[in-house]
Amino acid sequence: xxxxxxxxxxxxxxxxxxxxxxxxxxxxxxxxxxxxxxxxxxxxxxxxxxxxxxxxxxxxxxxxxxxxxxxxxxxxxxxxxxxxxxxxxxxxxxxxxxxxxxxxxxxxxxxxxxxxxxxxxxxxxxxxxxxxxxxxxxxxxxxxxxxxxxxxxxxxxxxxxxxxxxxxxxxxxxxxxxxxxxxxxxxxxxxxxxxxxxxxxxxxxxxxxxxxxxxxxxxxxxxxxxxxxxxxxxxxxxxxxxxxxxxxxxxxxxxxxxxxxxxxxxxxxxxxxxxxxxxxxxxxxxxxxxxxxxxxxxxxxxxxxxxxxxxxxxxxxxxxxxxxxxxxxxxxxxxxxxxxxxxx
Amino acid sequence: xxxxxxxxxxxxxxxxxxxxxxxxxxxxxxxxxxxxxxxxxxxxxxxxxxxxxxxxxxxxxxxxxxxxxxxxxxxxxxxxxxxxxxxxxxxxxxxxxxxxxxxxxxxxxxxxxxxxxxxxxxxxxxxxxxxxxxxxxxxxxxxxxxxxxxxxxxxxxxxxxxxxxxxxxxxxxxxxxxxxxxxxxxxxxxxxxxxxxxxxxxxxxxxxxxxxxxxxxxxxxxxxxxxxxxxxxxxxxxxxxxxxxxxxxxxxxxxxxxxxxxxxxxxxxxxxxxxxxxxxxxxxxxxxxxxxxxxxxxxxxxxxxxxxxxxxxxxxxxxxxxxxxxxxxxxxxxxxxxxxxxxxxxxxxxxxxxxxxxxxxxxxxxxxxxxxxxxxxxxxxxxxxxxxxxxxxxxx
Numbered sequence: 001x002x003x004x005x006x007x008x009x010x011x012x013x014x015x016x017x018x019x020x021x022x023x024x025x026x027x028x029x030x031x032x033x034x035x036x037x038x039x040x041x042x043x044x045x046x047x048x049x050x051x052x053x054x055x056x057x058x059x060x061x062x063x064x065x066x067x068x069x070x071x072x073x074x075x076x077x078x079x080x081x082x083x084x085x086x087x088x089x090x091x092x093x094x095x096x097x098x099x100x101x102x103x104x105x106x107x108x109x110x111x112x113x114x115x116x117x118x119x120x121x122x123x124x125x126x127x128x129x130x131x132x133x134x135x136x137x138x139x140x141x142x143x144x145x146x147x148x149x150x151x152x153x154x155x156x157x158x159x160x161x162x163x164x165x166x167x168x169x170x171x172x173x174x175x176x177x178x179x180x181x182x183x184x185x186x187x188x189x190x191x192x193x194x195x196x197x198x199x200x201x202x203x204x205x206x207x208x209x210x211x212x213x214x215x216x217x218x219x220x221x222x223x224x225x226x227x228x229x230x231x232x233x234x235x236x237x238x239x240x241x242x243x244x245x246x247x248x249x250x251x252x253x254x255x256x257x258x259x260x261x262x263x264x265x266x267x268x269x270x271x272x273x274x275x276x277x278x279x280x281x282x283x284x285x286x287x288x289x290x291x292x293x294x295x296x297x298x299x300x301x302x303x304x305x306x307x308x309x310x311x312x313x314x315x316x317x318x319x320x321x322x323x324x325x326x327x328x329x330x331x332x333x334x335x336x337x338x339x340x341x342x343x344x
Numbered sequence: 345x346x347x348x349x350x351x352x353x354x355x356x357x358x359x360x361x362x363x364x365x366x367x368x369x370x371x372x373x374x375x376x377x378x379x380x381x382x383x384x385x386x387x388x389x390x391x392x393x394x395x396x397x398x399x400x401x402x403x404x405x406x407x408x409x410x411x412x413x414x415x416x417x418x419x420x421x422x423x424x425x426x427x428x429x430x431x432x433x434x435x436x437x438x439x440x441x442x443x444x445x446x447x448x449x450x451x452x453x454x455x456x457x458x459x460x461x462x463x464x465x466x467x468x469x470x471x472x473x474x475x476x477x478x479x480x481x482x483x484x485x486x487x488x489x490x491x492x493x494x495x496x497x498x499x500x501x502x503x504x505x506x507x508x509x510x511x512x513x514x515x516x517x518x519x520x521x522x523x524x525x526x527x528x529x530x531x532x533x534x535x536x537x538x539x540x541x542x543x544x545x546x547x548x549x550x551x552x553x554x555x556x557x558x559x560x561x562x563x564x565x566x567x568x569x570x571x572x573x574x575x576x577x578x579x580x581x582x583x584x585x586x587x588x589x590x591x592x593x594x595x596x597x598x599x600x601x602x603x604x605x606x607x608x609x610x611x612x613x614x615x616x617x618x619x620x621x622x623x624x625x626x627x628x629x630x631x632x633x634x635x636x637x638x639x640x641x642x643x644x645x646x647x648x649x650x651x652x653x654x655x656x657x658x659x660x661x662x663x664x665x666x667x668x669x670x671x672x673x674x675x676x677x678x679x680x681x682x683x684x685x686x687x688x689x690x691x692x693x694x695x696x697x698x699x700x701x702x703x704x705x706x707x708x709x710x711x712x713x714x715x716x717x718x719x720x721x722x723x724x725x726x727x728x729x730x731x732x733x734x735x736x737x738x739x740x
Binding site: 233235236238239240241242243244245246249253254257258341 | 394395396415416417418421422423425426427429430431432433442443444446447448
């Protein structure tokens with residue numbers, strides 16, 4: 001009787017995987033317990049299939065994965081573990097001198113009100129950037145998608161800021177909206193009556209940096225969103241037109257659900273960007289100020305590491321940052337599982 | 345319900361003219377099928393009626409209203425697409441009601457009533473809670489039809505609705521569409537490239553090619569009296585045979601001379617004008633028959649599908665030909681025959697044991713001959729004179 005089952009195990013190039021998928025781990029173990037590995041191999045041999053061939057197939061797969069695994073291990077996993085270790089030490093001279101302090105660095109962070117403020121600012125900043133980028137880029141993409149004339153021109157204009165390196169974009173934006181010499185400053189002051197003084201006004205600084213970060217990231221979002229919109233069958237738009245669905249209703253109730261896998265991807269990417277990729281803007285435009293109003297976690301830990309030379313504390317901060325972003329990713333993916341519509 | 349009237353409708357895309365000044369009327373309650381090869385402009389015509397394309401020139405009228413400048417949803421139409429165009433993230437019921445709930449003033453109770461009714465008509469009661477991905481192609485198409493029905497529009501527009509279904513389901517849905525139209529009586533314009541669908545569904549059939557209407561007629565008239573070569577070859581499967589011939593005046597009837605045979609064609613008017621001219625002789629594969637060996641070639645045509653074709657059983661011939669290839673179709677045997685340099689198809693009774701290489705003598709049904717102009721392809725003459733008689737009796 002085992003013959004048919006082993007054919008299931010060894011049939012196909014990655015038959016083991018399929019067998020596992022179909023029976024689950026428990027089922028597979030039960031099967032192997034009943035027949036023994038030897039029995040399974042012999043049954044497979046009777047079927048004229050070679051277990052060796054299967055193993056060779058698997059080893060080729062790992063061989064092909066090796067470069068990626070190697071690079072990840074050297075540049076990602078090893079430094080991450082190293083940082084974790086460093087976070088339990090007090091350090092001098094770039095970590096050259098270390099003293100074990102256990103959870104001391106974490107205790108420092110836990111009791112530091114400045115750090116609490118930094119965490120709160122970071123979360124508010126990330127929320128502003130993610131929501132801002134997603135909303136604006138969705139609207140811009142929809143307009144781009146719907147426009148009949150000059151689409152590629154608009155597309156280039158929308159994507160262009162993304163082509164700038166963050167540092168250049170930061171400087172460009174700094175001079176656009178510099179409180180005294182910015183080219184847009186007079187215009188904004190004239191139009192809104194506000195006084196642009198974000199060098200001293202913390203609230204303004206927060207929004208200026210957020211807007212710069214949003215502006216920079218729009219292009220990236222527009223590329224993906226326009227591509228996703230173009231994948232929606234044209235007849236759906238026509239069906240909606242025949243149904244008399246208005247434009248915005250069409251966007252929100254038809255397009256958004258249909259491109260939700262792409263939007264989820266962008267939420268994740270934008271979150272990572274807001275937490276890590278906005279460093280250059282802070283560094284160039286506000287240095288975390290005024291009064292810590294833009295002192296987001298990534299900038300705070302950079303200063304601890306490279307200005308105050310406290311690598312142990314900075315490592316602890318990066319571990320916390322990692323944990324926060326991980327939890328956010330988990331929540332986002334978990335939450336969206338029920339809402340994202342795949343297979344449009 | 346309403347009629348549809350297209351006047352001088354033209355649609356150009358850059359330098360391509362998709363629809364070239366057509367005039368067409370779909371009568372109130374009619375099932376009008378537009379058929380033609382890919383790129384003939386049939387879908388563009390339909391999309392102009394729907395308002396999904398705006399015509400370059402000409403007008404579209406639905407009922408008594410000029411709708412040329414109206415948005416699609418203002419036209420009181422419903423459209424069914426080839427790929428169904430269901431919203432993938434909505435259940436079948438939501439698909440059917442989404443437009444009505446978001447863009448009309450119908451009460452919830454009225455919408456529910458209509459959905460229930462449409463679902464019962466289409467037999468999709470059990471599927472209403474499912475999303476399109478959980479439905480088969482045929483079920484999806486039914487839901488798409490349901491979406492059209494619940495709106496109770498003046499006009500149904502259907503763009504190749506059966507083309508994505510497998511062959512068996514297509515035949516089944518075809519019958520259902522017929523039944524549905526009988527039940528609802530809504531004016532329908534149906535676009536297809538499939539001539540069988542066109543013939544079986546249409547009250548009248550519009551044959552299009554190169555953005556122009558070739559002929560508008562009832563299916564049988566199209567089949568019997570194609571107004572040009574294109575229609576003759578497009579309608580009917582296997583297609584009509586076309587042989588280049590010379591016309592001559594005969595003793596009583598005119599004569600058609602081919603390099604391999606000479607036959608008389610009856611009832612031809614005005615042949616003097618054509619004397620010595622070149623033309624194309626058309627006859628359908630089933631209108632040629634292989635004479636039994638040893639009998640006179642001017643005998644009677646074996647009785648095949650001759651019902652409803654008047655009382656004449658005159659034949660003309662003979663044509664000597666050689667069988668090249670045979671294709672057994674079960675109910676008939678299709679023989680590819682060669683006479684001179686020309687090849688043509690002959691549909692004969694099955695199980696006759698004809699094989700490649702056989703020399704055969706053929707006769708043609710003298711009432712089923714067509715002559716077309718060699719240059720323009722326009723029909724010069726059909727040997728059947730029943731048409732005048734038929735035309736004289738009023739349409740039902």
